[in-house]
Amino acid sequence: MVSRIKTVGLLKATFSVAVWGASFIATKVALRDVSPVTVVWLRFAMGILVLGAFVIIRKEFLPQPPKVLGYFALLGFIGITLHQWLQSNGLTTAQASTSAWIVSTAPIFIAILGWLLLKEQLRWDQIAGILFATAGVLLVVSKGDLSSIFKGSFGTPGDLLVLISSPNWAVYSVLARKGLKENSASLLTFYVIALGWIFSTPLFFAGAGIGEIPQLTLSGWTAIGFLGIFCSGLAYIYWNDALKIIPASQVGALLYVEPLFAVAVAAALIGETITLGALLGGAIILFGVWMVTRK
Numbered sequence: 026m027v028s029r030i031k032t033v034g035l036l037k038a039t040f041s042v043a044v045w046g047a048s049f050i051a052t053k054v055a056l057r058d059v060s061p062v063t064v065v066w067l068r069f070a071m072g073i074l075v076l077g078a079f080v081i082i083r084k085e086f087l088p089q090p091p092k093v094l095g096y097f098a099l100l101g102f103i104g105i106t107l108h109q110w111l112q113s114n115g116l117t118t119a120q121a122s123t124s125a126w127i128v129s130t131a132p133i134f135i136a137i138l139g140w141l142l143l144k145e146q147l148r149w150d151q152i153a154g155i156l157f158a159t160a161g162v163l164l165v166v167s168k169g170d171l172s173s174i175f176k177g178s179f180g181t182p183g184d185l186l187v188l189i190s191s192p193n194w195a196v197y198s199v200l201a202r203k204g205l206k207e208n209s210a211s212l213l214t215f216y217v218i219a220l221g222w223i224f225s226t227p228l229f230f231a232g233a234g235i236g237e238i239p240q241l242t243l244s245g246w247t248a249i250g251f252l253g254i255f256c257s258g259l260a261y262i263y264w265n266d267a268l269k270i271i272p273a274s275q276v277g278a279l280l281y282v283e284p285l286f287a288v289a290v291a292a293a294l295i296g297e298t299i300t301l302g303a304l305l306g307g308a309i310i311l312f313g314v315w316m317v318t319r320k
Contacts, residue, residue, distance in 0.1 A: 034270035035279075037263035042279045046286030048256040049121035050294055051248040052113055058245035059237045061113035064252070066229040067238075069105060069222040071253025072261075076215040079262050085212050096204060097216040098224075104197035105221020110228075111190040119183030122297050125287030126165045126307045127187045129280075129314060133158045134195035136317045142199065154316025161309030162188070169302015210265040218257060277318075281311050 055064045080086045089097065116124060133155055139145035147155075166180040166188075204213050241249070267276050284307055291297040 030270055034267040034276075038267035038271070038276045038279050041260040041264040041267070042283045043286045044251070044255045044260045046125060046283040047290045048252055049116065049124050049287050050290045051251045051256070052116050053121045053291075053295055054248040055241075055245050055252070056113070056117055058241045060232055061110065061117065062225065062228045062232050063234075063237050064249060065109045065113050066222065066225050067249045068252040068257055069109075069218055069225070071250065072257025073215070073219050073222055075254055075258025076211065076218060076261065079258075080209075080211050080215050083211070085209050086215075087212065089216065094216070094220075097213070098220045100197060100201055100204065100213075101217045101220030101222075102224050103193065103200070104217055106224040106228075108190055108193050108197065109221075109225070111186045111193060115183035115186030115190065117183055118181040119187050120291070120297050121295065122284070122288040122291040122299070122303065123165055123184060124187045125284035125291075126303065126310055127162060127184065128191055128194075129284050129307075129310055130158050130162060131191045131194045131198070132314050132318050134192040135198050138192075138195050138199050151317045154313040156313070157316065158310050158313030161306045161311075161313060164306025164309065165303050166306075167302070168300050169305065210268070211262065214261050214265075281315070284311075 052064060077086075112124065112128075119127075136145075136147065136151060137155070140147045166184050201213070201217075264276075288297075288299060288303075288307070292299050
């Protein structure tokens with residue numbers, strides 16, 4: 026019975042990682058029809074409905090005092106409004122597979138922030154891991170041609186935005202530690218997404234707003250539905266369920282395969298080329314992240 030429960034937990038965690046990896050491709054597909062802010066606004070509107078229903082059905086919903094709401098609002102702005110603005114705008118020119126590799130460096134920035142702000146020590150192997158991951162990012166963005174760094178043709182503007190999103194997510198992760206100790210992960214996620222969506226609403230209506238929605242094709246709606254229901258809703262629910270059953274270290278290890286899902290889906294659905302340089306760079310990134318995060 027215990028083995029069956031753990032198996033279900035691993036399947037839920039794997040599902041979450043797979044859809045998060047595919048989220049880069051779904052975003053690229055939706056961006057063919059509408060602007061980045063519309064993709065983000067519609068995606069998280071759907072996610073709020075899924076998460077809201079979840080916390081109510083499981084009786085986890087609790088009203089929060091103004092001070093806590095202010096804290097959640099800060100997390101929502103950093104982790105949803107700003108983070109998704111960076112990634113969705115970045116994906117207008119960056120490849121989905123390249124973005125997935127770059128985003129996988131977030132643990133590196135979390136370790137650096139812990140050293141800078143929390144006075145956490147960095148071991149020599151962690152420093153080496155940071156250097157490895159940096160080299161891996163350069164390989165991925167240059168598509169294996171490191172000489173492009175010196176030719177002025179290194180990467181795309183979107184690659185830079187996606188790269189900025191990694192330290193931004195690290196800031197969110199460090200700030201969220203306190204909230205996760207005092208609240209259920211599902212409740213915190215619901216409030217963060219809801220408030221982040223509210224902050225993105227003025228940007229949505231300042232742009233094309235509702236008038237842009239009729240431009241969505243069937244593939245665009247499918248992509249946004251996938252992002253909202255699966256990536257911003259069910260994936261968070263299943264991930265939190267898995268964390269209740271399986272040690273966090275085992276569940277967290279699955280995140281190493283997220284960019285692999287992204288590369289495979291990007292090649293299959295939108296025809297992105299898998300290059301040896303990108304795969305080598307991705308492997309170096311994951312090795313560097315492993316060195317930084319291992320105990």
